[in-house]
Each structure stands twice: as C-alpha cells, then as structure tokens.
Amino acid sequence: MIPYQNIMKNSSRVLAPLFNQTSRRYASTALASLDNIMGEVMDSIYEAGTFKPERIITTRQAAEIQVAGSSKKILNFCANNYLGLSSHPEVVEASKAALDKYGAGLSSVRFICGTQDIHKELEEKISRFHGREDTIIYASCFDANAGLFESLLTPEDAAISDELNHASIIDGIRLCKAERHRFKHMDMKDLERVLQETQKCRMRVVATDGVFSMDGDVAPLKEIVELCDQYKALVFIDECHATGFVGETGRGTEEFTGVDGRVHIINSTLGKALGGAAGGYTCGPKSLTDMLRQKSRPYLFSNSLPPPVVAGASKVFDLIMRDNSLVSKVAENTKHFRTRIEEAGFTIWGKDHPIVPIMLDDASLAGRFAEEMLSKDIYVIGFSYPVVPKGKARIRVQVSAAHTPAEIDKCVDAFIDIGKKLKVI
Template sequence: MTTSLSGRLSAELSNLRSSGLLIKPRVLDGANRARTRVDGREVVNLASNNYLGFADHPRLKEKAAAYLREWGVGAGAVRTIAGTLRIHEELEQQLAAFKHTGSALVLHSGFTTNQGVLGTLLKEGDLVISDALNHASIIDGLRLTKATKKVYKHADADDLERLLQENETDGLKLVVTDGVFSMDGDLAPLDKLIAVARKYGAVTYVDDAHGSGVMGKDGRGTVHHFGFENADDVIQVGTLSKAWGGVGGYAAGHADLRELLINRARPYLFSTAQPPAVVGGLVAAIEEVQRDPSLMRRLWDNTHYFKAELSRLGFDTMGSVTPITPVLFGEPEAAFEASRLLFEEGVFAVGLGFPTVPRGSARIRNIVTAEHTRADLDQALEAYDKVGRKLKIVG
C-alpha cells in the first residue's frame, strides 16, 4: 500500500516526539539583543550568535535604511543576469581587503557557501580530508561531490598526516576544518594543520563561521589569528550572520577563486542576489568592528569572566577557549530540564542533545556577547548556581 503524505508526516513527527527530539522554537518578542523578551518573558539572552551586538546596532540599521531607500527592497535577479548591483561588488572588495585575501564573493548563507564552494572545487579523483566534528553544512557539501572522502580525528594533525600519506592522488588535495567548532567552542590548530597540508601539497579550507568577527585583529578570523593571511593555499569561508548581524555567506582566498565561483557555484548561479538593506548592514558591520576596538575587548572580557565564574561554581565548560561556552550535563533530559529551569530564572540558554552533539555529552551552549553587561552575566551565573544545585550537577 502506498504511503500517504498524511501518514508519512504523522509517523515522522510521532518518532520525533517519542525520542524527545521534536523542536519547538521559542519566539522572541523583540530584537535579538543581550536582554530581550522571549515568549513574553524578559530574559538574559545566552542563546544567540550575536557576538558583537550588531543584530540591532544603530549604525548598521542606519546604513541598511539608507541602502533600502536608494537601492530598493530587492536586487531583482540572480547575480549573473541582472542582480549584481554596484553595492554587491563594493561589499566584496571591502571583505577581501578586510580578510587580506586576493578576492571574496558573497553568497546567500554559510550553508550554501559550503555547498557551492566544495561542489565547485572538488572533482572525481580529488581527495578531501575533513575533521570529524565539522559542521553539518560541510558534511552535506561533501556528499554532493565525487571526490574521495576521508575523515581525520578531531583537531589531530598526526591523523591528518597519516591519511595524506596513505591516500596519494594526482588530483586536488583539500583539508577541511572549522576554525571555531560550534558545539565545543575549541579552535582548530591551524598552525599544525596548515603545516601538514603544505608538506603534502594540499590546500586548507577553513569554515570560520564562528571565528569571523571574533578571532584575530579586528575580528579578521581564525586564519588571521594564526598568522596565515595573504596565503593563496588557504580558503576562508563563513557566514555573514553571527558576529556580523546580517545574513549571507562568503568565500575568500586566491585571486581567481571569485571568478570561478561566479561561473560554477550553483547556489550563486540560481539564487536571487542579497537585498540592498542586508548589504548596507554588512558594509556598516565591517566598518564598525574596525572603528570601535572596544567591541572585541568587551566580547573577550565578558567571555573570560563568564568562563571563570562557571568553573568556580563547579561546572564543566569542556575546555572551550572562545565565546562559545558549553556547560556539560551528560544526558539530554538533564540538559533540557536545566534549560527549562534557567528560563524560569530569566535566562534563555538552549539545551542540546544527540544527534546535534554526541551521546553522553548533552549540554547547554552559552554565547556571551560584547553587548552583555556584568549585571547580565551575574544574573545568569546566579541562575546557573541555583539550577546546578537543584539538579545536583554542582555541589
């Protein structure tokens, strides 16, 4: 008997409910800021990726409004037909200069950027070696290619070298890693990984979604943090959401990379260009992070304070060294209950379990921002202490 649509939907939703994995997103009643209203309650927001407070920043809103008035609501076409406005190319030139790369191209999201760039670069006969904890968008992007795929142990340069030794090819060799890993908050050891890649003639591909705007001078990213800017054998991709407050993705690297992507990257070829207001906000974001060094300083001051205080209270932050600060609860039921109790205390922090993170490592992922005040963080820490004691996570 043929499965009906109604039957399929009902069965899939039932499976999600019974496994405790059915997602019901909370609804924000205001702008995504360090303090906001969620489901009618005022909360300290530790759930967003708004690292620099740009999502509701007055300078970004002013520039977005100006671009909206001058250039309209939408671009009106895909970039390769009639959708490339001068402001798109100006943003890409600005981004390449900021990243210290030969070229840059803006795409529609970080997810589609990985699909587009990996799909363009990799062919049958090529070799790609990917970190075991890389983002889902990298995994999905690689599934679309015919390259030989291998996975090295997380952040393990020795295992990467083993795989490069064991898998010779005359094709392109690509080593793929996140810059900052989104669930654990640790850094890829790019100094070691790039050295190994170069030893075997491989190109290094860094998804810096959580490092761009956070790591390196003026937020230039993890590649800059490790001193590899101006390197033609390193490709940087990432989002223009998160720290940048808008939406979109970018690919930056070799001077010829942009031109090839314009001609071959399917998400670029078949999607309408970014709206002018989004472009204006992104232009302002890159200007602002260089104009106001206090943004990065506050981000990292808040990060160090929050981590230290969580550790003092007895929580396991899993060795994170970035503003992404996981708190380990182990089992998903404990993480989800802690999230619920924190919300009752006025703190919005989301629990994560399998399959988002490995079994036995369910956690709450907290992200502090430059916009949080010390009072915000102290309120969150007081709530964590109360909830942790109630659940017997800390003594």
C-alpha cells in the same frame, strides 16, 4: 496522548478551513499516509527527549529580549550576536537607507540582473578585511560551503575533512565527485596519515572549522598549515564562529593562531557577528572566485543578497575595521563567564571562546534545564542529538560584547541555582 499528537489535534482545527473539500478529497489518501509517517517520526523524537521547541522572540535581537506570552525582559545567552551589532543604530540606519535607494530585493540571480554596486563594494571590503584577492558573496555560508567543493573538486581530487566539521561542510563535500576522507577531530597524526595516502591525487583540500560551534574549541591551524605545506595540499576553513571577534583585531582563527595569510580558502557568514542578518562568502584567490561565479550552483541559481542586508553587513565591516574595542569586550566577558561557571563546578568544553558548552549529557535533562533557566529570565537552549552526538547533550551558552558583568553574574547565579536543584552540581 503524547505531545505531538496534541499539537496536531489543535493545529488541525486552525488549518482545516484552509483546505477546500475538493482538494481534500483528491489528496486525502496521500496526506493520510504522510501524516501517519511523519507522526511516527515525531513520536520517536518526543520519546527520545530530543524535540526542539522554537521560542518566539517579540523584540529585536539584543542582550535583553522578550518572548511570546510574557511581558518580562529576559537575558539572551543563546545568540550568535557576538559583537552585539545586529541592532546597532548605524547598522540599522544603513539598512534603511539601502532599502530606500535600492529596494527590497533584486528578484533575480547575480549574472542575470542581480548585481548592484553595493554587492561589489561589500566583496571588496571583505577581501580587504581578510587580506585576500577576491570574495564572492552568497545567500548564506551554507550555500557557500555547498557551492565550493562540487565546483572545485573532480574525481582526480580528494576532500579531507575533520570528523566534527559543520553539517554544511559535510553536505558540500557529499556533492562533489572527489575522493572523500575524514580525519579524527583535531588529530594531526591522523591527518598526516590521510595526506600520505592521498598523494596520488591531483589536488587535495583539507577542510576544517576554524572554531567548532558545538564544542567551542579552536582548530590547531598552525599544525594543519604546516602539514599541508609539507604535503602540498590546500587549506580551507569555515570561519562562521570566528570572523569579527576571534584574534586581536577580529580577523579570525588565522590571526588567533598566528598563521595570517597561510590559509588558501576562507568561508564565513554575515549572519552571526557581522550584523546577524544573512549572507555568506568565499574569500581567496581571484582565480577561484572567478571560477565559482561561472560554476557554483548556489550562486548561479539563488537570488542576490537583498540590498538592506548587504548595506548592514558593509556598515559592520566599517565599524570593526575602524575600532576593535568590541573584540576586547567579548574576550573580557568570555573570561569572566568561563571562570565563574567552572568555579561553580560545571563541566565545560572549549577554551577562551564565547561559545561555552555546559555539558549535561542527558537530552531530557538539557531540555528541562533550559526551561528552568527561562523561569529565571535567562534564555538558553538545550542541545541534543542530532545536533550533537548521542549522550553529549548540553546547554550552549554564547557570550556577547553586549552583555554587562552584572548580566553575566545573573546568568551564572541562575545556572548555580538550577544546577543544585537538578543535582548537576
């Protein structure tokens, strides 16, 4: 019996009492068909070695955590908590105070009765941070990406996307009725080719991740901006893996590449470096955000961001605009980890970014490597298809400002031990 069949057999003992006999009788045929089809899908995932187990964390998100079934403290090198602020005392206290004052949630969408003063204050703060006219916040950046392209672009327009953009950008573009074009990953000659071919379009948006989350590489934003200036196209960047910690003051890929203020539309998240809770936003011209408040479906039909989340994110912006020392700490830790892991003989991708993909290629090997690392009290995850292309499986390490040099050394030493054991190095 393969693993998934074992899981289903065991879970049925728990779930069966939840279904009364009447509902099971009427639904049995349809449920049996669903179970069979889903079982086949899951079997194929197991056989391909790409099953992704979910580990259960029993503590707050931090550099050191615990997982279910173990009382040991383990080091977390697999979180988007780049600044280490998700459990910062001031952030937690701000969230608690908002819960007391504003309640758990609005029970509604923004335009009905779901906008509070703290939502407007956060939007103003984000705009000030990025140096833009206005900001509109969403439940997630996935929603922000889903809401932008469909609302902005018509059949007279064109969306031009890097082929390795995040799934949310890809899905957002799929929703719009504009012409859809892709250019080869970070290939400026191919981008120029597409820009030349689409000059007849009313409006064109070139979309790219600022930092590509699976590879840790930074978009050549200066070259993109210059091409778009030449061909009169708009530039859109997704800054989820850059906002708050990339660039000298954490202003992101614009600052890192020296093109401050030249990107037209910025989407990013509050759920990674900026507190780690939830939420996303679109930042840019007020004419754009005004339109999105009227037309963007994820904004119009999703509940407002809960007050504790809003307050926590707002406090994070206060912290990073007041002091950018955590940005320097992330950079120092990243350099230390990348230098040691490369010297050990591992193949890594990206440059100068706390996302460090350690390439293993084989999906089963990546999964086994991650389990072996956990036995050494290091939390990392193997990434395989469909999260990354087939044959490009990896361990994606994420370095945080919360890690100490000693913790980074412990992680690298564990990689070296397991790498030798599994004949990776």
